[in-house]
Amino acid sequence: MTQARPPAAEYLRFLAWAVTATVIAALLGYVPTRRLGGEDALPAMLAGCVVGLLASAAGGVPVALARRAAAPTARLQAMMAAMGLRFAVVLALGVAALLSGAFARTPLLMWVAISYVVLLVVDTWYAMKGF
Numbered sequence: 001m002t003q004a005r006p007p008a009a010e011y012l013r014f015l016a017w018a019v020t021a022t023v024i025a026a027l028l029g030y031v032p033t034r035r036l037g038g039e040d041a042l043p044a045m046l047a048g049c050v051v052g053l054l055a056s057a058a059g060g061v062p063v064a065l066a067r068r069a070a071a072p073t074a075r076l077q078a079m080m081a082a083m084g085l086r087f088a089v090v091l092a093l094g095v096a097a098l099l100s101g102a103f104a105r106t107p108l109l110m111w112v113a114i115s116y117v118v119l120l121v122v123d124t125w126y127a128m129k130g131f
Contacts, residue, residue, distance in 0.1 A: 007130075011064040014126040015057060018119055022053045025118045033107060041107035048111025051093040056119040059086030060126060067130045079127055086123065090116055 005013075026049050033045045059082040066078030094112045097103055 007064045007067040010067065010126075010130065011060060014060050014064075014122070017126075018053060018056045018060075018122050021118050021122050022049050022115060025049065025115060029111070029114065033111075037104060037107045040104045044103035044105075044107035045111045047097050047103050048094075048108050048113075049115045051090060051097060051112050052115025052119050054093060055086045055090035055116070056123055058089045059083065059123055061085070063127050063130055082123070082127065 026045060029045060030042070033041045037044070062078045062081040062085060066074055069075055069078065090112065094109070097108060097112075098105065
């Protein structure tokens with residue numbers, strides 16, 4: 001019988017997968033973003049990816065904290081908290097980056113959305129695997 005990893009180790013593994021997915025998405029989107037948006041779109045692409053990554057990392061915290069919970073209601077509450085926290089962080093950081101004026105608007109918003117969707121797959125896998 002294999003022993004389950006501690007929640008902290010699983011969370012670090014989740015973060016590694018999230019970073020990997022973000023890097024792959026950015027590498028795949030580099031050429032189209034540069035071609036369609038020019039050189040000014042590249043910093044916006046990176047900022048959008050970082051916003052999505054930070055939101056994903058924050059959303060994984062409630063899941064990590066509830067991994068040892070025995071009650072199904074506690075697990076469900078953790079999943080709901082993770083979704084809400086993830087959305088709140090992406091909204092707050094996305095609006096802050098947008099209002100800063102340091103990034104091109106359209107590529108920033110596009111890459112926040114792209115990274116959100118890409119990392120939603122990783123987040124869902126992490127939550128379902130843990131529960």
